[in-house]
Amino acid sequence: MNHFETALDLRKGADPELVERIEAALDTITRKTTADGGWGPYPRTSDEILGRTEPPRPLRDQRSGLWGYVGAVPPRYAQAQPFADGLAWVRRPESPAWELIDLAGETVIDASSGYLAAERFAEGLAWVSRDEAGGWYAIDQHNRLIVPGGFDDAKAFHRGLALVKRGGWGVIDRHGRMIVPPRFRGFVTPLVSGGPIEGFTDEGLAVVDAGDDHVGVVDRAGQLVVAPEHAAVVIHPVAFLVADRFGLWGALDRQGGPLVELKYKEQADVLEELDRLVIDGRPVL
Template sequence: MNHFETSLDLRKGADPELVERIEAALDTITKRTAGGSWGPYPRTSDEILGRAEPPRPIRDDKSGLWGYVGAVPPRYAQAQPFADGLAWVRRPESQTWELIDLSGATVIDASSGYLAAERFAEGLAWVSRDEAGGWYAIDRQNRLIIPGGFDDAKAFHHGLALVQRGGWGVIDRHGRVVVQPRYRAFVTPLVSGGPIEGFTDEGLAVVDAGDRFGVVDRGGQVIVPAEHAAVVIHPVAFLVGDQFGLWGALDRKGKPLVELKYKEQAEVVEQIERRLTDGRPVL
């Protein structure tokens, strides 16, 4: 008797026909998920919430100016895509950027003197009056939210932003340092694809310490010390590689899970699945 049958038979009055139907359904799910093809297609937050796509920037061939399809006529020398319902644009007669809403109305005018501006995300945008850096964050009312003059900065995601001051680190929406800026990069390879810049949705990031890689979480805790030649995030583990091209795996606490001896990542993934699954779902 397998685990599935045992778990069901423990329930008094189990219907044998129901048991058989559930078992067949779970077997089907097991086969489908093994290839990673089960489930709905990936959708953006706009699709899920039923929001219409914002108008796209478009260049008028005759004037050479930029506008937005069906929303704002071509009158800008440069135009960024809309994000959070706002877009940065620059007029031909100005060297600085202004912010407009979906109707084309000015939200922040060019007199603010921003020589560089990045898209809004989670209500904040990075701007600079210095061509060589000096990034700080403002809100849509043009209020200074995060000072600091960083060398570079990336858009906020899940309340965190990558910032550079010498090395790369992480701050939260209040400007508090979550990860000290001491890494060369936050670029996170995934078994399922990637790499992505910064943290995964579950709050893990692969950090580049120069010649070695490790993993930190969104709270700044080091999960895997930066002592590996390569690290790839698996849904339930971390694949790690050495300087000789061999691969193994650590569990989510950073403890050894699969011996570092395999030539291919796929072999390690297979070993992880053998260790962490029973080969059949248990109800």
């Protein structure tokens, strides 16, 4: 049944205005075919679905040497960062401090705040510092202090959490609560499907470096899932690939228990064994 037959079938006893709206919608969908000629809505990016447009890009004027934003803000800045969350940090030639502007070029936070360093906004928060050597804390778009602390370094918030450094690296939430104490050398998470990524995976797992070639896994709640006693850990969709100091690979289940013996020289051999476990129906979760 094509969409015209569908509309005729719906017309019987239906509200005429509703039928007209359905027909118009079906016509639109039919015209928007997929790239391979199939029937259905045309493919769109997440930004298109949510109605988001690409923000203006920073561009340096060759004559003046100053920075502006293409089609939005004329070149008048000594430095300009890309827009994030509809805001961008810029610095004028006559000032050592950064100021915050919106997409129209209007000043949101002026240079009198004295921020000598500033990072992009993410999830409504940005890390700023009045000390180029550190002293990072988080503010909101109204220049209100949200996360104090004066950290040595900090990364942008992602899903309510941010990596922070005070001696070692840890994790803090947007309310200033320390989720993972700053005792690790780093949070760099290798994935079987790609990576590594900095911080947590989408399911809330991160590989932590405890030093002395010992790595483990923590979750978003700050719980240690895999003790930092392995030479390497790689996140697998249903397991953890682990290696010892001799370069032999095996796997742990998602509770950190043994799953595949540490005896393989290649990760690929462990992946094959995990595939067999899944096909055979043996528990791997």
